[in-house]
Amino acid sequence: MSKDASSSGEQPLIAHLLELRTRLLRALIGVLIVFIPLAYFAKDFYRIVAAPLMQLMPAGTGMIATEVASPFFAPFKLAGLAALVIALPWVLYQTWAFIAPGLYKNEQRLVVPLLATSSALFYVGMLFAYFVVFPIVFGFFVKVAPEGVTVMTDISRYLDFVITMFLAFGAAFETPVAIVLLVKTGFVTPADLAAKRAYVLVGTFLLSAFLTPPDIFSQLLLAGPAYLLFEIGIVWARILVPGAREVEAQRRGE
Numbered sequence: 001m002s003k004d005a006s007s008s009g010e011q012p013l014i015a016h017l018l019e020l021r022t023r024l025l026r027a028l029i030g031v032l033i034v035f036i037p038l039a040y041f042a043k044d045f046y047r048i049v050a051a052p053l054m055q056l057m058p059a060g061t062g063m064i065a066t067e068v069a070s071p072f073f074a075p076f077k078l079a080g081l082a083a084l085v086i087a088l089p090w091v092l093y094q095t096w097a098f099i100a101p102g103l104y105k106n107e108q109r110l111v112v113p114l115l116a117t118s119s120a121l122f123y124v125g126m127l128f129a130y131f132v133v134f135p136i137v138f139g140f141f142v143k144v145a146p147e148g149v150t151v152m153t154d155i156s157r158y159l160d161f162v163i164t165m166f167l168a169f170g171a172a173f174e175t176p177v178a179i180v181l182l183v184k185t186g187f188v189t190p191a192d193l194a195a196k197r198a199y200v201l202v203g204t205f206l207l208s209a210f211l212t213p214p215d216i217f218s219q220l221l222l223a224g225p226a227y228l229l230f231e232i233g234i235v236w237a238r239i240l241v242p243g244a245r246e247v248e249a250q251r252r253g254e
Contacts, residue, residue, distance in 0.1 A: 023094040030090040035083035042075035045082055046155075049162055052134035053153065056142045063155045070156040081163055085126065085170075089119045110184070110240065118177040125173030126166045128225065133165065137218045161213075168211040172226040179233030183241045190234045200230055 038045070050063065065071045084091070092115045100111065145151050182188050193200075208222035 020098060023098045027087075027091045027094040030094075031083050031087045034087045035080055038079045038083050038086075039076060042079040045078050046075040046159075049078060049130075050155075050158065052130065053138045053142075053158065056135075056138050057151055061150055061152055063158060064152045065156070066154050067156060070154070074155045074159050078159055078163075081166070085123070085166075088122060089115070092119060114177055114180060118174055121173040121177065122170040125169040125171070128173070129165050129169040133169065133218060133221045134162075136221065137213060140217055141213070164211065168208075168222060169225075172222060173229060175226060175229040176233035176236050179230070180237050180240055183237040190237045193230075193234050193237075197230075201227055204230070 054062070065074075096111050096115055142151050179193065183190060183193075204223040204226045205219065208219045208226065212218035212222050
């Protein structure tokens with residue numbers, strides 16, 4: 001291969017890497033811009049997130065800090081997560097801007113609504129965890145504590161648990177968007193997914209058992225909506241992806 005041909009093959013790769021770096025930097029700067037004002041209210045954010053547990057704990061009790069720096073770092077860690085969540089539309093837009101040049105025009109028209117929907121579903125998943133799951137799970141843990149045992153949770157461990165639950169439910173609520181993208185790329189059809197309902201149902205319960213505490217309530221609260229969103233995703237794919245039904249009909253004819 002000649003030197004000119006080799007350099008011409010390297011140029012597109014270098015250009016893509018530079019574009020990727022630019023998009024990542026813009027996404028990071030966006031998160032940082034949101035984080036700076038949120039850092040001032042870090043303790044207020046932690047107070048809000050801790051409310052579902054604090055409201056259920058016995059009077060006169062509270063959380064503890066087993067590490068010297070955890071009272072300082074835990075609220076800022078939460079503020080960082082809040083900044084990422086708030087800036088999620090901007091981060092997803094940078095992702096879309098990077099992949100958009102390789103998409104057809106009809107695909108580009110579909111991506112923007114999907115990005116907006118994915119952001120909204122992620123927020124709904126987090127709100128569901130906060131307002132529905134946390135009161136049930138924390139109420140269960142407080143009630144099952146043996147007599148004479150005072151529930152006093154470490155703030156860092158509590159924050160790690162809350163962040164895990166937020167991300168798990170936020171990701172679970174992204175299922176319809178993921179299904180639409182899988183069907184759009186041609187990896188599967190809605191009929192293929194529908195035929196694997198039993199496996200998906202078992203998989204959602206196994207995954208929820210891994211991500212949630214070892215109680216049946218939190219597992220059901222994650223697995224139930226996740227499977228329901230799987231069914232919604234199949235319906236969305238048949239509506240939003242042109243040709244999906246025709247492909248299914250052709251396969252049935254074969």
